[in-house]
Amino acid sequence: MPSSPRVFSCACGRVRCEVAGEPIVSAVCYCTDCQEGGRRIEALPNAPHVRDPDGGTPYLTFRDDRFRCLAGEELLEDHRLKPDSRTRRVVANCCDTGMFLKFDPGFWVSTYRLRYSGALPPIEMRTKIERRRSALPLPQDAPSFRGFPLRLIGRLIVARLAMASGR
Template sequence: MASPVRLFSCACGRVRCEAVGEPIVSAVCYCSDCQEGGRRIEALPDAPRVRDADGGTPYLTFRDDRFRCVAGEERLEDQRLKPDSPTRRVVARCCNTGMFLKFDPGFWVSTYRLRYEGEPPPIEMRTKIERRHSDLPLPQDAPSYRGFPLRLIGRLIAARLAMAFGR
C-alpha cells in the first residue's frame, strides 16, 4: 500500500509543499513561543490564520526526510522570535501565509495543520495547556498535557531511529 501524500499550499497557491506518510503526531501546542509566533504571523498584512480560536497552534509533524517544498521555495522566509532562537517559523512572503515551523537541530518539521487540502488526521494531543490563555472551554477531542508528554518524546525518538535505519 502506498504511503499517503499530504499536500498543502500558501493562500495564493504559489508555494506548495508535500508530506509523505503518516505524521509523527497531530497536535495542538499552547506554549508561549507558538502562541506568540502565531500572533506575529497573523499580524502580517492579509495573513491567514495559523492558530485555533482558543490560541493553540495545530500542527502535523513529519520527519525531515518525508517533507519537501515542491514549488515556490524561493518565496519562503524565516521568522524567529529572537535572532538566536533555534526555532524558525517559515512564511510564504507572497501572501504572508505561515507554512511550517522548523526547530534546529531537530530532524522534524511541524507544518501548520490549517494549510492542508482535504481532511487532516484528527488531533491526538494538546500540549503545554498550562500556557493557554483563553476564555473558551478546552476542547475535549484529545488528551491534554501540561507539558510535553513522554508519549510525544517517545514518538520523536522512534521517528529518529526509523530515519537512522532507513525505514
C-alpha cells in the same frame, strides 16, 4: 518518499509543499512561543490564521525526510522570535502565509495544520495547556497535557531511529 503524499499550499498557491506517510503526531501546542509566533504571523498583512480560536497552534509533524517543497521555495522566509532562536517559523512571503515550523537541529518539521484541505488525522493531544490564555473552553477532543508528554518524546525518538535506519 514514502507513499500517500499530501500537498499543502500558501493562500495564493505559489508555494506548495508535500509530506508523505503518517505524521509523527497531530497535536495542538499552547506553549508561549507557539502562541506568540502565531500572533506575529497573523499580524502580517492579509495573513491567514495559523492558530485556532482559543490560541492553540495545530500542527501535523513529519520527519524531515518525508517533507519537501514542490514550488516556490525561494518565496519562503524565516521568522524567529529572537535573532538567536533555534526555532524558525517559515512564512510564504508572497501572501504572508505561515507554512511550517522548523526546530534546529531537530529532524522533524511541524506543518501548520490549517494549510491543508481535505480529511486530516484527528488531533491526538494538546500540549503545554498550562500556558493557554483563552477564556474559551478547552476542547475535549483529545488528551491535554500541562507540558510535553513522554509519549510525544517517545514518538520523536522512534521516528529518529527509523529515519537513521532508513525505514
